[in-house]
Amino acid sequence: MNPWFETVAEAQRRAKKRLPKSVYGALIAGSERGQTIEDNQKAFTELGFAPHVAGPIGERDQSTTVLGQQLSMPVLISPTGVQAVHPDGEVAVARAAAARGIAMGLSSFASKPIEEVVAANPATFFQLYWCGGKDEILQRMARAKAAGAVGLILTLDWSFSHGRDWGSPVIPEKLDLRTMLKFAPQTLARPRWLATYVRSGRIPDLTAPNMTVGDGPAPGFFGAYGEWMGTSAPDWADVRWVCAQWDGPVLLKGVMRVDDALRAVDAGVAAISVSNHGGNNLDGTPAAIRALPVLADAVGSQIEVLLDGGVRRGSDVVKAVALGARAVLIGRAYLWGLAANGQAGVENVLDILRGGIDSALLGLRKTRITDLDRSDVVVPAGFELALGVPETAGAAGHSGDRTEAAPA
Numbered sequence: 001m002n003p004w005f006e007t008v009a010e011a012q013r014r015a016k017k018r019l020p021k022s023v024y025g026a027l028i029a030g031s032e033r034g035q036t037i038e039d040n041q042k043a044f045t046e047l048g049f050a051p052h053v054a055g056p057i058g059e060r061d062q063s064t065t066v067l068g069q070q071l072s073m074p075v076l077i078s079p080t081g082v083q084a085v086h087p088d089g090e091v092a093v094a095r096a097a098a099a100r101g102i103a104m105g106l107s108s109f110a111s112k113p114i115e116e117v118v119a120a121n122p123a124t125f126f127q128l129y130w131c132g133g134k135d136e137i138l139q140r141m142a143r144a145k146a147a148g149a150v151g152l153i154l155t156l157d158w159s160f161s162h163g164r165d166w167g168s169p170v171i172p173e174k175l176d177l178r179t180m181l182k183f184a185p186q187t188l189a190r191p192r193w194l195a196t197y198v199r200s201g202r203i204p205d206l207t208a209p210n211m212t213v214g215d216g217p218a219p220g221f222f223g224a225y226g227e228w229m230g231t232s233a234p235d236w237a238d239v240r241w242v243c244a245q246w247d248g249p250v251l252l253k254g255v256m257r258v259d260d261a262l263r264a265v266d267a268g269v270a271a272i273s274v275s276n277h278g279g280n281n282l283d284g285t286p287a288a289i290r291a292l293p294v295l296a297d298a299v300g301s302q303i304e305v306l307l308d309g310g311v312r313r314g315s316d317v318v319k320a321v322a323l324g325a326r327a328v329l330i331g332r333a334y335l336w337g338l339a340a341n342g343q344a345g346v347e348n349v350l351d352i353l354r355g356g357i358d359s360a361l362l363g364l365r366k367t368r369i370t371d372l373d374r375s376d377v378v379v380p381a382g383f384e385l386a387l388g389v390p391e392t393a394g395a396a397g398h399s400g401d402r403t404e405a406a407p408a
């Protein structure tokens with residue numbers, strides 16, 4: 001079979017065929033009835049384009065910057081944890097991102113140490129969860145800084161919801177011989193995935209090496225998750241504290257409301273990602289793209305506004321940028337590529353996005369990605385949601401036909 005694939009949907013089909021059922025299920029993720037995960041993709045299908053038929057156009061330029069990093073296109077790798085998808089895991093993803101000139105986000109729950117990932121891609125952002133005491137959080141930040149991370153992604157949207165109507169995958173505590181035998185029926189049914197691991201001489205790593213504290217061993221995924229569950233949720237003073245401790249840019253990931261975005265600016269973040277954790281957090285949260293335009297209006301002149309959730313093609317990137325995002329982060333799209341064909345599969349996904357962005361720019365007769373504006377996109381009435389608009393912020397530049405979904 002030709003290892004090249006032409007769409008992200010095809011990469012997902014190949015990932016499904018290739019991965020053991022539980023690994024594929026862990027990537028599908030989502031929560032509860034899957035309302036949010038579904039809306040993240042559906043919302044992009046509700047948006048259209050308003051193309052031009054002629055006009056001046058030469059070589060298209062997709063380059064931009066995010067938090068001081070030069071990117072060849074407005075796409076970053078979103079941090080995702082537990083990648084038993086491929087033996088090279090996050091290092092393969094980081095290499096692919098570097099080869100295509102984009103930045104890497106590395107999860108706290110990643111399977112590879114940050115030092116190896118920064119070596120593969122110097123434009124790496126470390127993602128931090130509020131997990132453990134402040135001393136432990138500081139140690140993890142200091143390690144990321146020493147390794148050369150160019151920024152911090154602070155992810156705070158999580159609600160520890162563990163049920164899914166379609167069933168949750170069984171993830172073993174650790175992979176020893178006994179567990180391997182227990183999982184044998186599904187892994188043996190996926191010989192190509194198994195062969196990749198056999199060739200690498202390793203077994204899937206279920207530890208979280210970036211959660212290590214002091215000289216201790218890397219905790220197992222469930223140990224780290226348990227520590228996270230046992231930590232009280234942070235408040236805005238804690239966000240301010242993280243920004244003060246980290247000598248560099250902090251991106252707050254998971255913002256959906258205007259009041260939170262304004263507080264984030266006040267706490268000192270340099271960027272937000274409008275996001276609902278790819279539909280893995282509080283089910284019923286609307287698609288991130290619906291909240292983007294109002295948030296971009298509210299804080300886009302003070303900090304960088306990014307988006308993640310549901311991006312599967314270049315035209316999705318263009319829609320998000322036209323509606324006010326400086327760039328997008330992608331999650332499942334690159335995981336499908338990694339599962340389908342390792343580093344080359346992630347590069348394949350990035351090339352698909354680049355090609356899609358280029359053809360949308362051509363259709364819209366826009367030379368630079370930064371030339372896009374809202375007139376390029378057809379937005380149906382009621383699409384944009386103004387969540388959590390404080391009474392006094394009503395005049396913060398909001399306009400147009402917007403639905404007050406949850407006024408503060």
Ligand SMILES: Cc1cc2nc3c(=O)[nH]c(=O)nc-3n(C[C@H](O)[C@H](O)[C@H](O)COP(=O)(O)O)c2cc1C
Binds near residue numbers: 026081
């Ligand atoms: C399997 C999986 C694991 C994830 N793990 C993390 C994580 O460790 N940290 C984090 O900030 N976000 C995590 N996310 C969320 C992604 O960073 C991102 O917000 C989401 O995948 C975007 O949606 P998309 O998959 O539709 O692109 C995870 C998402 C998936 C699918």
